[in-house]
Amino acid sequence: MVKKSVLFVCLGNICRSPTAHAVFQSMVDKAGLSDEIYVDGAGTGDWHLGHAPDRRSAAAAALRGYDMSALRSRLVTVEDFSKFDYIIAMDADNLRNLRNMCPPDGKAELELLLDYSRKPEYDAVSEVPDPYYGGEDGFPHVLDLIEDASVALLDNIKAEMSAASDAQA
Numbered sequence: 562m563v564k565k566s567v568l569f570v571c572l573g574n575i576c577r578s579p580t581a582h583a584v585f586q587s588m589v590d591k592a593g594l595s596d597e598i599y600v601d602g603a604g605t606g607d608w609h610l611g612h613a614p615d616r617r618s619a620a621a622a623a624l625r626g627y628d629m630s631a632l633r634s635r636l637v638t639v640e641d642f643s644k645f646d647y648i649i650a651m652d653a654d655n656l657r658n659l660r661n662m663c664p665p666d667g668k669a670e671l672e673l674l675l676d677y678s679r680k681p682e683y684d685a686v687s688e689v690p691d692p693y694y695g696g697e698d699g700f701p702h703v704l705d706l707i708e709d710a711s712v713a714l715l716d717n718i719k720a721e722m723s724a725a726s727d728a729q730a
Contacts, residue, residue: 565718566599568645569674570655574604574634577651577689579614580703581674583627585711598718601645603637605658610634615693621700625708642667649674649714652688675706677713 569581582602589598613619614629622629637659641648648669650656659671675687689706692699 564597564599565647565722566645567601567647567649567714567718568637568641568669569600569602569649569651570605570637570659571602571651571689572604572606572655572691573609573693574602574636575609575612575615576618576693576700577691577703577707578602578604579629579632579634580618580622580627580700581649581651581689581707581711582632583622583629584704584707585715587627588711588715592715592719594719597722598715602632603635603641605637605655605662607636610636617692617697617700618703621704624701625704637662639664642669645669647672647714647718652691674710674714677710677717678706679713680709683709 567585569578571577579602582600586600589595589600612634614632619629642663643666646669648659648671650659650673656671656673663671673687674689683706686706689703690699692703
């Protein structure tokens, strides 16, 4: 199989992108693809560098069986645009920031996570909302959105990897 890499990005890398990182990593692990798909997270803002995920995000994730304890916030780097195949933003502002940062030779596909959403009830939702300043109920909602889109993202990557392997054979 052809190896792939995915970077999830939000503003501070303490709520949405670590949640997406943990959810997607869990799905990759369960699919037996840990050696073929590398997953990471980063932020476009530097307020929380080196910090663990927000305790509310971590608690909501833990209730669904996702462990975020080893994750630490970091900034997106110029090198990320050549290191990662997919750079997945949680919202349009961060996608715009990523496009502005992307060097001309960047290979990564820059996309919004919810472009992969499959549930009809999420058709009107284009961004993963930032739960940081909201109430506790925002964190499970963020998980719902991320889980839905992550299933489709993983299916897309698996299909791409399979087609690339078939082409090499």
